[in-house]
Amino acid sequence: MKNLKLAASMVGVIALAGLVLMGHAGEPPHQERTPKEGIDLTDMQLKSVKVASVAERTFVTDREAVGNIAFNDEKTVQVYSPYQGKIIEVFAKAGDDVEKGTPLFAINSPDLVAAESALISAAGVRDLTSHALERAKQLLPVQGISQKDYQQAVSDQQTAEGAFNAARNALRIFDLKDAEINRIIETRSANPVYTVKSPIKGRVTARSAAVGLVVQPGNPPAPFAVSDLSSMWMVANVAESDIPLISPGQEVDVRVMAFPGRVFKGKISNIGAAVDPNTHRVQVRSDVKDPNHEFKAGMFATFSIHLGKESKYPGVPLDSVTRESDGTMSVWVTRDNHHFSKRTVKVGQQEGGWLQITDGLRPGELVATEGAIFLSNTLTTEAR
Numbered sequence: 001m002k003n004l005k006l007a008a009s010m011v012g013v014i015a016l017a018g019l020v021l022m023g024h025a026g027e028p029p030h031q032e033r034t035p036k037e038g039i040d041l042t043d044m045q046l047k048s049v050k051v052a053s054v055a056e057r058t059f060v061t062d063r064e065a066v067g068n069i070a071f072n073d074e075k076t077v078q079v080y081s082p083y084q085g086k087i088i089e090v091f092a093k094a095g096d097d098v099e100k101g102t103p104l105f106a107i108n109s110p111d112l113v114a115a116e117s118a119l120i121s122a123a124g125v126r127d128l129t130s131h132a133l134e135r136a137k138q139l140l141p142v143q144g145i146s147q148k149d150y151q152q153a154v155s156d157q158q159t160a161e162g163a164f165n166a167a168r169n170a171l172r173i174f175d176l177k178d179a180e181i182n183r184i185i186e187t188r189s190a191n192p193v194y195t196v197k198s199p200i201k202g203r204v205t206a207r208s209a210a211v212g213l214v215v216q217p218g219n220p221p222a223p224f225a226v227s228d229l230s231s232m233w234m235v236a237n238v239a240e241s242d243i244p245l246i247s248p249g250q251e252v253d254v255r256v257m258a259f260p261g262r263v264f265k266g267k268i269s270n271i272g273a274a275v276d277p278n279t280h281r282v283q284v285r286s287d288v289k290d291p292n293h294e295f296k297a298g299m300f301a302t303f304s305i306h307l308g309k310e311s312k313y314p315g316v317p318l319d320s321v322t323r324e325s326d327g328t329m330s331v332w333v334t335r336d337n338h339h340f341s342k343r344t345v346k347v348g349q350q351e352g353g354w355l356q357i358t359d360g361l362r363p364g365e366l367v368a369t370e371g372a373i374f375l376s377n378t379l380t381t382e383a384r
Contacts, residue, residue, distance in 0.1 A: 041378070049374065054363050055363060059315070066236060067301055067303070068235060070233040070234075071227045072228065076225055077226050078220075078222035079224040080217055082175075083194070087209055088108050089106040091104055092105075100197075102198045103196070107196065108193060112194045115167070116190035120184065120188050120190065129153070129157040129159075130160075132156065133153045175197065200228055203229050206225035231288060232297075235284075246271065246305050250267065252265075252266045254266050256295070256300070258296075266287055269285050270285040314361045315354040315357065318350065318354070318355055320370075321355055330345060332375045345360030346358045346360055
């Protein structure tokens with residue numbers, strides 16, 4: 001009897017163990033959860049995404065550089081007074097647009113007084129010698145004067161005439177017109193005030209002139225600087241590796257942050273002779289047309305240098321590509337407009353709102369052209 005009970009107990013234990021083992025056998029093995037590489041969108045979610053077929057586009061090889069707008073130094077004039085003097089009046093300020101001949105400042109110049117006084121004196125001597133020569137001409141036929149005295153009168157008059165012309169030309173250095181010079185001779189009065197005028201049409205880009213300041217010819221800083229604004233400079237720092245690809249005369253497209261969406265035309269005019277040892281970049285200068293005088297010196301700008309080499313690659317809109325945390329670029333690809341898979345791609349240059357895909361996509365494949373960020377956020381949410 002005891003043996004029967006022991007056998008029954010063992011059968012029960014074995015049966016219980018079998019049930020436990022069967023229970024564990026029905027459970028799936030433990031696995032680490034991995035993020036999905038694709039997602040299925042509902043009809044509601046699909047409204048946030050637009051899909052289009054990848055097309056092959058022509059991209060022009062170019063290079064870009066960052067820099068700033070600057071005044072054209074070759075068309076900028078440093079305006080000095082031709083003679084020493086004290087500034088007594090200032091007529092223009094920095095930023096003013098001026099015409100050629102516009103008064104900039106006036107000085108009280110002792111040199112001008114001396115030059116005008118020399119002219120007045122030379123004019124008086126010329127008149128005196130001219131009258132003496134006329135009398136000598138009248139006396140010579142009646143032998144009222146010797147031949148020697150007559151020749152002396154001629155020589156004196158010629159000397160006086162030469163001195164008069166020299167004094168007159170000296171005043172032309174002050175930019176005095178013939179009418180003003182004639183008025184000095186007629187009135188026999190010297191005017192110490194000299195007005196310095198703009199030699200070109202342009203914009204006043206700098207002013208150090210102030211009333212009471214004594215100025216010297218050629219002594220910096222110049223009282224005024226005037227720049228011709230018909231063209232400006234775009235000064236950029238170009239990577240050392242790109243220098244063999246560019247040369248003076250190449251056309252560039254300049255884009256200025258202050259005028260988004262607009263492109264200004266220019267040409268490379270100068271390439272620096274030395275490489276910056278710290279940045280390994282070379283300064284490149286371009287002449288940029290600014291017919292409406294919209295640029296301001298110091299504006300942030302970029303330029304694109306077209307190298308003229310065309311190539312065909314798959315192209316997608318900028319919104320199709322997302323940058324991952326590791327720096328790689330990816331797009332969302334679909335076959336049925338419902339299931340989307342993330343794919344890493346290599347990108348090239350940007351042109352007209354399109355991005356060149358150098359690897360990872362083929363023409364004809366369907367990608368999300370809008371809503372790529374929405375898809376990335378959705379994948380991140382489902383992976384949690």
